[in-house]
Amino acid sequence: MPETVACMTGTSPDIAAQWARVRERLKAEVGDVEYRTWLKQIVLGPLEEDEISLFLPTRFLRDWVRGQYGDRLQELWRLENRFVQRVELQVQRVSDAAAASAVAVETPAPVEPESPAATPASLSEARHDLAAPLDTRFTFDSFVVGKPNEFAYACARRVAEKPSSPGFNPLFLYGGVGLGKTHLMHAIGSELTSGGRVSVAYMSAEKFMYRFIAAIRSQSTMEFKEQLRSVDVLMIDDLQFLIGKDNTQEEFFHTFNALVDAGRQIVVSADKSPSDLSGLEDRLRTRLGCGMVADIHATTFELRISILEAKAQASGVSVPSKVLEFLAHKITSNVRELEGALNRLIAHANLFGRPVTLESTQDVLHDILKAHDRRVTIEEIQRKVSEHWNIRLTDMSSARRARAVARPRQVAMYLAKQLTSRSLPEIGRKFGNRDHTTVMHAVSRVTELMERDAAFAEDVELLRRMLEG
Numbered sequence: 001m002p003e004t005v006a007c008m009t010g011t012s013p014d015i016a017a018q019w020a021r022v023r024e025r026l027k028a029e030v031g032d033v034e035y036r037t038w039l040k041q042i043v044l045g046p047l048e049e050d051e052i053s054l055f056l057p058t059r060f061l062r063d064w065v066r067g068q069y070g071d072r073l074q075e076l077w078r079l080e081n082r083f084v085q086r087v088e089l090q091v092q093r094v095s096d097a098a099a100a101s102a103v104a105v106e107t108p109a110p111v112e113p114e115s116p117a118a119t120p121a122s123l124s125e126a127r128h129d130l131a132a133p134l135d136t137r138f139t140f141d142s143f144v145v146g147k148p149n150e151f152a153y154a155c156a157r158r159v160a161e162k163p164s165s166p167g168f169n170p171l172f173l174y175g176g177v178g179l180g181k182t183h184l185m186h187a188i189g190s191e192l193t194s195g196g197r198v199s200v201a202y203m204s205a206e207k208f209m210y211r212f213i214a215a216i217r218s219q220s221t222m223e224f225k226e227q228l229r230s231v232d233v234l235m236i237d238d239l240q241f242l243i244g245k246d247n248t249q250e251e252f253f254h255t256f257n258a259l260v261d262a263g264r265q266i267v268v269s270a271d272k273s274p275s276d277l278s279g280l281e282d283r284l285r286t287r288l289g290c291g292m293v294a295d296i297h298a299t300t301f302e303l304r305i306s307i308l309e310a311k312a313q314a315s316g317v318s319v320p321s322k323v324l325e326f327l328a329h330k331i332t333s334n335v336r337e338l339e340g341a342l343n344r345l346i347a348h349a350n351l352f353g354r355p356v357t358l359e360s361t362q363d364v365l366h367d368i369l370k371a372h373d374r375r376v377t378i379e380e381i382q383r384k385v386s387e388h389w390n391i392r393l394t395d396m397s398s399a400r401r402a403r404a405v406a407r408p409r410q411v412a413m414y415l416a417k418q419l420t421s422r423s424l425p426e427i428g429r430k431f432g433n434r435d436h437t438t439v440m441h442a443v444s445r446v447t448e449l450m451e452r453d454a455a456f457a458e459d460v461e462l463l464r465r466m467l468e469g
C-alpha cells in the first residue's frame with residue numbers, strides 16, 4: 001500500500017507530490033529498516049520562499065535525522081524543486097503530532113506474527129486503561145535492603161525523590177527472577193504519585209505490546225501514543241519480552257525518545273543487563289544503557305533471613321528463628337518462593353491455631369522442600385566434601401575405615417540426608433553399596449559431633465551453604 005503523505009496546512013498538492021518522491025528515493029537509498037526507524041515520521045511542512053520545513057516528533061529524532069540525512073534531504077529536494085534551497089528540520093508541536101499519527105493509522109505496520117490475538121475486550125482496554133495499577137504493598141518501607149540489592153534500592157530511591165535527574169534517566173534495573181525488580185518499580189510509582197502531582201504509567205512489556213497491537217487494530221494508535229507520551233514517568237517491566245518483537249521495539253524506542261527528550265523519567269526492568277539483551281536492537285540497547293544501570297544480585301543467606309523476619313513480623317504470627325533459618329537454607333532460589341513458603345506456614349498456623357515448629361514446617365511444606373532438594377545431587381555432595389577434606393572421590397565408596405576418610409564420608413551421608421529427598425537405602429547404595437543402618441549411624445554421629453564441636457559444626461554448615469548455592 002503506498003504511504004499516505006500528511007501535509008501541513010499551507011502546502012500545495014504539488015509540494016506534497018514532490019515530498020512523496022523525495023521520500024521514496026530516500027527510502028530506496030537507505031533501506032526499509034533505516035527508513036522506518038528514522039525517516040517515516042517526518043511530516044511535511046510549508047514551503048516559504050526558498051525554505052521547506054519538515055517536522056519530527058522529538059528533538060532526539062530531529063537531531064539524528066539532521067546529522068545523518070540532512071544533506072541528502074536537501075540535495076533530493078533541490079532535484080525535485082529548484083526553488084528549494086534549504087531544508088529546515090523542526091520539532092513538531094503536540095497538535096501536529098495528530099497529523100503524523102493519522103498517517104500511521106491509515107497505513108498500519110504489518111502486525112507481527114508473534115502478536116496475541118486481540119479480543120474486543122482488549123481493544124477497549126487499550127483505549128481506557130493505559131497502565132496497570134500500582135500494588136500498594138510494594139513500598140520502599142516493605143523492601144528489605146541488603147548487600148545484593150542496596151545499589152538498586154538507592155537508585156530507585158533517588159529516582160523517586162528526584163525524577164529525571166541527570167545520570168538516572170533511564171533507570172535500568174536488572175536481575176534474576178523474583179528478586180524485587182517489580183517491587184522497586186511499584187515503590188517508585190507509589191512514592192511519586194502519593195503527592196498527586198506526578199503521572200506514572202507502569203506496565204509490563206507484554207502489556208505494552210498487547211496494547212500497541214490492539215491500538216493498531218482499533219485504529220487508535222494516535223490515542224495510545226498520546227497517552228504514553230503524556231505521562232511524567234513511564235515504567236516498563238520485564239523488557240526482555242520484547243526480544244524478537246521488532247515492531248513493538250520500534251514503537252517503544254520512539255516513545256522512549258519522545259519522553260526522554262521531553263524531560264520525563266523512564267524506568268525499565270529486565271532479566272539481563274542492556275548489553276546482554278541480545279535480540280534487542282542495538283540502538284535500543286545503547287539508549288537503555290545511557291542512564292543508570294543497577295543490578296540486583298542473588299540473595300545471600302543473611303538477606304533471606306532479614307526478609308523472612310520482616311515478613312513474619314508483619315504477619316503477627318510468631319515463627320521461631322530455627323524455622324526461619326531452615327527456610328533460608330532450603331529455599332535459596334528467589335524471594336518470591338521464600339515468601340510463598342512463609343505465607344503458607346502462616347496461613348496454616350492461623351487456620352489451625354497451632355504454633356509453627358520445625359516439624360510442622362517440614363510437614364506443611366514437604367512438596368516445596370522436596371522440589372528444592374532435587375537441585376543438589378549426591379554426587380555433588382561427595383565431590384564437595386572430598387575437596388574440602390582433601391581426600392580422593394573414590395574414597396566415598398571405598399571400604400577404607402581410617403578416620404581421615406571415614407569422617408568426611410559420614411558428613412557426606414549426613415548432607416545427602418539433609419539436602420536431598422533420597423531414602424537411607426538409596427543413599428547407602430551411592431556410598432559403595434553400604435547398608436541403610438550405616439547411613440543412619442552416620443547421620444546421628446555427625447549430629448552429635450556438631451553439637452559438641454563448634455569448629456566441626458561450622459565446617460559442615462559451610463559445606464551445606466556451598467552446596468545450596
Ligand SMILES: Nc1ncnc2c1ncn2[C@@H]1O[C@H](COP(=O)(O)OP(=O)(O)OP(=O)(O)O)[C@@H](O)[C@H]1O
Pocket residue numbers: 138142143144145149175176177178179180181182183184238271307335336339
Ligand atoms: N528485598 C525484598 N524485600 C521484601 N520483599 C521482597 C524483596 N525482594 C523481593 N521481594 C518480594 O518478592 C516477590 C517477588 O518480587 P518481584 O515481583 O519484585 O520480583 P521481580 O524481580 O520483578 O521478578 P520477575 O523477574 O519474575 O518479574 C514480591 O512479593 C516482592 O515483594
